[in-house]
Each structure stands twice: as C-alpha cells, then as structure tokens.
Amino acid sequence: MNIITLTADGSNTLYNETIGEHYHSKHGALQESKHVFIEAGLKFTAADQAEISVLEVGFGTGLNFILSFEYCEANNINLHYTSIEAFPLTSEVIEQTAYSAYVPEVIWSDFITNYNNALKAAQKLTPHCTLEIRHTTFAEYQNEQKFDIIYYDAFSVQHQPEMWSDEIIAHACSFLKPGGTFVTYAITGKLKRAVKACGFTIEKLPGAPGKREMLRAIKAEV
Numbered sequence: 001m002n003i004i005t006l007t008a009d010g011s012n013t014l015y016n017e018t019i020g021e022h023y024h025s026k027h028g029a030l031q032e033s034k035h036v037f038i039e040a041g042l043k044f045t046a047a048d049q050a051e052i053s054v055l056e057v058g059f060g061t062g063l064n065f066i067l068s069f070e071y072c073e074a075n076n077i078n079l080h081y082t083s084i085e086a087f088p089l090t091s092e093v094i095e096q097t098a099y100s101a102y103v104p105e106v107i108w109s110d111f112i113t114n115y116n117n118a119l120k121a122a123q124k125l126t127p128h129c130t131l132e133i134r135h136t137t138f139a140e141y142q143n144e145q146k147f148d149i150i151y152y153d154a155f156s157v158q159h160q161p162e163m164w165s166d167e168i169i170a171h172a173c174s175f176l177k178p179g180g181t182f183v184t185y186a187i188t189g190k191l192k193r194a195v196k197a198c199g200f201t202i203e204k205l206p207g208a209p210g211k212r213e214m215l216r217a218i219k220a221e222v
C-alpha cells in the first residue's frame, strides 16, 4: 500500500508501507529530483548533446522522467528514456501525486496517456522522446544497449540493501557508455568503493536539501 504524503517543499511523495520508506526525500520530493537527477545528472551530461539516453533504476511515480522530458523538449535534445520498475504504480496513483502541476500540460498528458503502453513496449511520446518502462527487477534486467547516464533511484540501503550490493552496482555500471554518468542521491563508503572498482572517477557533490552529499561518477573512456 502506498500513501500520499506531503514533503517540506510542498510537493507530494508516496510512502511505501511494505518497504517502510518514502519514494523521495521528505525534505522535498520535487527539489530532490531536480537537484540530483536534473541539475547534477541530466544537465551535466547533456551539455552540448543533441541526443541522450537515460537508464533509470526505479521509475516509481515518473517524477524524474517528466522533469527530464520537459528539459529535453525545451532544449531540443532527443531523449531515449528506459526505466526499470519491479512494482509499477497504477496511473490512478500517479495522478494522485499532482505532479502535473510541475510541467507544461502537454508534457503531462503525453506522459500519462502513454504510461500503461510504455510498460509493455517503448512508446514515442513526441518525435523527440521515447519512453520504455521495463516491468522487471533490476537484477533480472539485461540489455545490449549502453546509456549516457544512469539515474540510480532505488530505495535506500537501510530498506533495500540488495539494491546497493557490489554486484548490483557493477551490474548498473555495465550499462553505461565510456564517459557516461552514474548519479544517485546516496553516498556511502561502500558505494564509492563499488563504483571506483568499476573504473569510475567519483565526485562528491552537495546533496539535495536535508542531505549533506550525493554521488556523481564518470565511467572511464576506453
């Protein structure tokens, strides 16, 4: 059961009773998503690029997606967005988040009308944006495709330690192109060591409000 909860910046999140955790920071869902995934991730990686491929771990409500979609449409960047989600929400629950308020109406309607189909196969939302949500666990996800950036947005290590094991982090890193970006809201010594072991250069960045630091890591060029 997921319960709609208000966060400190006035945006909603969901509280997952089974896991015992919110989908976003209680200090602000919207500001966390913008800070970690859009500002430190997408804008950094997409600078001067006409095209970008994103792999997200944990689609959830789609907040990271709609903000990415809006940014790419506004900046003439072709977006290929693949997300992994083991427990997809219904579109009714997603509507309850009221995230439609944070993007232009056309972005929201392109997203919500294609959501259920995107869970079955890749959907072209606009000539510049493709969305595919793979209904599977991340451990089972396989793909020959390599991505420009990974948004690693799993529940925390306290509640889902299996999503932060060295093996699953190496699995995530394997989907990035050389020079690609791994970005996440979390940062621990274990995570840094796991990412470094995959040949990445790590950066500690200021975290979203309420969190001291976050991690961005760049895969070595070959």
Ligand SMILES: C[S@@+](CC[C@H](N)C(=O)[O-])C[C@H]1O[C@@H](n2cnc3c(N)ncnc32)[C@H](O)[C@@H]1O
Pocket (backbone or CB within 6 Å): 022, 023, 024, 057, 058, 059, 060, 061, 062, 063, 064, 065, 084, 085, 086, 087, 088, 136, 137, 138, 139, 153, 154, 155
């Ligand atoms: C922190 S929330 C992600 C928030 C999301 N990015 C958003 O903007 O709403 C973590 C997500 O990971 C999903 N999840 C949990 N276990 C998973 C697994 N083994 N593989 C893939 N996704 C998983 C959860 O269902 C949840 O949607």
